[in-house]
Amino acid sequence: MTDLALEKAGTATVRRLSPAPFGIGALLIVAYGVLPLVASEYLFDAILTPFLALALAGLGLNILIGYAGQVSLGSSAFMAVGAYAAYNLALRLPGLPFLVDILLAGLVAAAVGLLFGLPSLRLRGFYLAVSTLAAQFFVQWVFNKVGWFSNDSPSGIVTVPPLSVAGLPLDSSAGRYLFALGVVTAVTLAVWRLVESPTGRALVALRDHETAARVIGIPVLRVKLLAFAVSSFIIGVAGVLWAFAYLRTVEPAGFNLDRSFQILFIVIIGGLASLRGAFLGAALIVVFPLLLSRLGEALLGGLFDSGVLEMSQRIVLGLLIVTFLIAEPAGLTALLDRAWSRIAGRFRRAG
Amino acid sequence: MPAVLSEPFVSPAAGSVPSALAVEALSLSFGGVTALSDISFAVAPGEIRAVIGPNGAGKSSLLNVVSGLYRPDRGRVWLGGHSFAAVPTDRLAKLGVSRSFQNLALFKGLSVLDNVAAGLSHRLRAGVLAQVIGLPAARRERAEAQAKAEELLAFLHLDGVRDRPAGTLPYGMQKRVELARALVARPRLLLLDEPMAGMTLTEKRDLSGHIRAARDDLGTTIVLIEHDVGVVMGLSDRIAVLDYGRLIADGTPDQIRNDPVVIDAYLGVAHDLEAGEGI
Numbered sequence: 001m002t003d004l005a006l007e008k009a010g011t012a013t014v015r016r017l018s019p020a021p022f023g024i025g026a027l028l029i030v031a032y033g034v035l036p037l038v039a040s041e042y043l044f045d046a047i048l049t050p051f052l053a054l055a056l057a058g059l060g061l062n063i064l065i066g067y068a069g070q071v072s073l074g075s076s077a078f079m080a081v082g083a084y085a086a087y088n089l090a091l092r093l094p095g096l097p098f099l100v101d102i103l104l105a106g107l108v109a110a111a112v113g114l115l116f117g118l119p120s121l122r123l124r125g126f127y128l129a130v131s132t133l134a135a136q137f138f139v140q141w142v143f144n145k146v147g148w149f150s151n152d153s154p155s156g157i158v159t160v161p162p163l164s165v166a167g168l169p170l171d172s173s174a175g176r177y178l179f180a181l182g183v184v185t186a187v188t189l190a191v192w193r194l195v196e197s198p199t200g201r202a203l204v205a206l207r208d209h210e211t212a213a214r215v216i217g218i219p220v221l222r223v224k225l226l227a228f229a230v231s232s233f234i235i236g237v238a239g240v241l242w243a244f245a246y247l248r249t250v251e252p253a254g255f256n257l258d259r260s261f262q263i264l265f266i267v268i269i270g271g272l273a274s275l276r277g278a279f280l281g282a283a284l285i286v287v288f289p290l291l292l293s294r295l296g297e298a299l300l301g302g303l304f305d306s307g308v309l310e311m312s313q314r315i316v317l318g319l320l321i322v323t324f325l326i327a328e329p330a331g332l333t334a335l336l337d338r339a340w341s342r343i344a345g346r347f348r349r350a351g
Numbered sequence: 352m353p354a355v356l357s358e359p360f361v362s363p364a365a366g367s368v369p370s371a372l373a374v375e376a377l378s379l380s381f382g383g384v385t386a387l388s389d390i391s392f393a394v395a396p397g398e399i400r401a402v403i404g405p406n407g408a409g410k411s412s413l414l415n416v417v418s419g420l421y422r423p424d425r426g427r428v429w430l431g432g433h434s435f436a437a438v439p440t441d442r443l444a445k446l447g448v449s450r451s452f453q454n455l456a457l458f459k460g461l462s463v464l465d466n467v468a469a470g471l472s473h474r475l476r477a478g479v480l481a482q483v484i485g486l487p488a489a490r491r492e493r494a495e496a497q498a499k500a501e502e503l504l505a506f507l508h509l510d511g512v513r514d515r516p517a518g519t520l521p522y523g524m525q526k527r528v529e530l531a532r533a534l535v536a537r538p539r540l541l542l543l544d545e546p547m548a549g550m551t552l553t554e555k556r557d558l559s560g561h562i563r564a565a566r567d568d569l570g571t572t573i574v575l576i577e578h579d580v581g582v583v584m585g586l587s588d589r590i591a592v593l594d595y596g597r598l599i600a601d602g603t604p605d606q607i608r609n610d611p612v613v614i615d616a617y618l619g620v621a622h623d624l625e626a627g628e629g630i
Contacts, residue, residue: 190483197482198475198493201465205458205472212456215418216532217444217473226479273460 031181036174044173045246051286052180053241058266058278059191060234065264066273067195068227069207070120071128074135075235076259077116081139082109082236083243083250084149090161091151098165102183105240106233112139113232120224136257143252150250157251160244176245183241187234192275194230203227204273235263265321271331280332292316369432371396371540371572372417377426379412379596386412387423388596394589396539399566399573401583404593405617410576411453413593414542417574418443418450431539444473447539451529451546453576459518463509463528466517467500470535503531506568507561523554527561534565541565543575547582555579559586580618584608592617 039048061075085105089096096104116135120128143149143156150158162171163179170179194200202223205213214220243250262285270281292313300309328335373393379386387409394400402410415421417428419438428435430446443449449470458466474496477489504510507527512520517528526546533541546562547555559582565571577583583590584604592600592607594616600607607613 193483193485194479197479197489198468198472198477198496199479199482201458201461201469202472204460205469208458208460209456211420212452212458213469213472214440215420215443215450216470216536217441218469219441 028185032178036178039174039177041173044177047286047290049173049177049180049246050242051282052177052184053238053246054263054266054286055279055282056184056187056241057235057238057263058270058282059188059275060231060238061263062267062270062272062274062278063191063195063203063234064227064231065267066271066277067200067203067207068224068231070117070224070227071125072132072135072231073129073257073260073264074116074132074139075263076239076255076257077135077139078109078113078232078235079239079242079259080143080252080255081112081232082106082239083255084143085109085236086240086244087158087160087250088149088151098163102237102240106237109236109239110229110233113235114225114229117225117228117232120228121221133257136260140252140256143255155251157249159249163244180241180245183237187237188275191234195275199223199226269321269324269331271333274331274333276336277331277333280336284332288320289313289317369396370394370429371398371431372574373429374413374417375427375429377413377416377423377428379409379416379421379423385596387416390426390593390596390598392591392598392601393429394540394572394574396572397566397570398588399562399575399586401587401590402574402576402593403578403580403583403590403617407595408593409596410593411544412596414450414544414574414576418448418542444470444536444538447536448542449533449536449538449540450542451526451533451544453544453548455522455525455529457517457525457529457532459516461517462514463517463520464497464500464504464513466528467503467509467531467535468496470532471496471499473536500531500535503535506534506564507531523550523558526550526554527558530558530561530565534569534571537569538571540572540574543573543577545576545578547577547579555582562586 035043035048057075057079060078061072064070064072082105085108086101089101089104090098093101112135116132119131123131147153150156162169163176164170165179170176195203202213202218205216205218206220206223206227210220213223239255242254247254266278266281266285268281269284270277270279293309296309296313304312370393373391375391377387377390390409390413402413404410412421416423417430417438419435419440422437428438430438430448433446458469461469475492477486477492481489482493501510501513504513507530509524509527509531512524517525520528530543530546533543543562547558550558562573562575563586566573575587577586584607587604589601589603590607591598592610592613599616600610600613602610608618
């Protein structure tokens with residue numbers, strides 16, 4: 001009976017029409033093999049590297065919001081914790097390899113996330129969201145107030161040491177992009193394994209019906225705190241990438257509430273509880289404003305000054321987000337799935 | 352800890368066999384409203400016990416006390432030889448107790464198979480890192496859980512929908528998935544809160560068959576709340592009747608059918624029942 005059941009499970013998986021492996025393979029070839037050869041410095045520095053860092057932050061937040069169903073508005077605080085932790089580790093313990101710094105920075109962010117996740121054991125929904133704002137303001141305040149974190153730099157802005165891994169300098173645009181890409185690939189793989197694991201299923205169970213989850217013996221408290229810790233770890237690592245691979249400086253103002261909302265929008269626009277969603281959402285959030293600004297300058301550059309243009313870009317972006325969410329509340333992922341099934345359907349009819 | 356209840360409560364019906372479930376002098380009130388008042392009864396192992404009564408009689412409150420979601424003001428609950436002033440919900444599955452809910456309580460975003468496999472969560476030992484890395488022990492216990500879930504799907508004729516998200520299934524089928532999730536851990540005691548509410552006659556007949564099979568094939572003791580008196584009379588070994596939070600009768604279907612107090616409070620005039628079983 002058991003063997004039979006397992007056999008059946010095998011055939012069912014094989015039969016399912018899945019474009020995913022080919023798509024991911026192609027994306028990886030382009031990302032690792034093609035882009036480093038053809039992309040310009042501008043493309044690396046202004047688009048690809050921030051896209052990777054924000055996609056990773058979105059991935060981390062999606063574990064919390066999309067999978068575990070716990071709302072958080074303080075993501076950029078954990079990015080800040082990761083960035084400052086990595087900076088201080090590199091500064092004060094120069095002997096440590098940078099990859100260890102990243103891991104430790106992630107763990108520090110996870111510990112802080114765990115702390116600010118404690119209210120989730122009592123609060124939910126809107127009330128929890130408000131309590132996570134505390135993380136946002138507290139962390140930003142601490143980094144502003146305590147000079148030690150920024151090595152007593154008078155401006156509060158610190159420059160991070162150039163990136164190098166295992167003696168290999170990665171301080172070119174392409175090098176920093178490749179480093180970010182490597183980290184994002186590894187973390188995404190681990191997250192995929194996590195959400196497909198029984199623990200990942202437990203996160204969704206918690207989101208869909210907490211009482212039922214408790215009754216069937218899912219350790220609800222532990223799973224909730226795990227979601228906060230894992231999510232903060234990943235967002236912390238994203239913060240390290242943001243500081244070391246993208247900006248090459250760290251300052252508290254870079255991790256403000258705006259950034260937290262940006263990450264939240266990435267998750268919502270991309271699609272809740274979807275790994276692809278974080279990447280699609282980040283692509284939209286990073287690329288779209290640039291496109292809008294180019295378009296605005298080309299069409300109206302002579303008529304208005306740049307301040308007016310920038311303001312109107314924000315308004316247009318906001319309107320687009322609202323329109324998009326009304327038209328497709330399930331996010332870009334759902335849009336893409338529908339498009340794919342239409343194409344696949346056409347092929348089936350033809351063949 | 353009261354010394355009075357130092358020995359397991361023994362069901363009068365079961366002789367010397369310890370009961371699968373016993374409640375002793377349970378009382379519960381919300382604010383000024385009494386939900387349960389001084390309720391005692393015992394369910395013998397392997398019994399199918401129905402709890403009936405008008406709306407608001409305290410049936411769901413009783414199940415919620417037994418599963419630890421409510422803490423009673425007074426009284427104790429006996430489960431498998433242990434006595435509790437408040438049942439620890441987190442340990443319910445380990446105690447061999449599972450339940451379904453009056454309103455659907457499935458994990459809508461998970462597949463049918465994952466919903467049912469989740470019923471074995473309390474048996475998983477592997478840590479999250481072991482699962483992510485895919486260590487052999489983690490892989491083995493997951494495969495075992497899935498195989499057991501597949502068996503349950505076959506048992507309840509759900510194998511055709513194993514990969515569908517549970518939230519997309521029709522109502523009656525979702526009820527059956529919930530039963531599968533409750534049964535997959537092979538509980539000693541299964542609590543069902545209106546498992547047939549909103550079902551068609553055919554669906555009710557099927558589900559009755561499944562419930563009886565769970566008892567006959569898996570040896571599960573079953574306590575169910577149900578409004579359909581026809582179904583209850585045919586399915587249960589014994590019936591407990593609640594009214595305004597009090598236990599007004601406890602007996603075999605025949606005894607209950609002819610109990611003047613029950614007829615007065617709940618069943619209505621006796622000849623109605625005899626004319627049409629399925630009210």
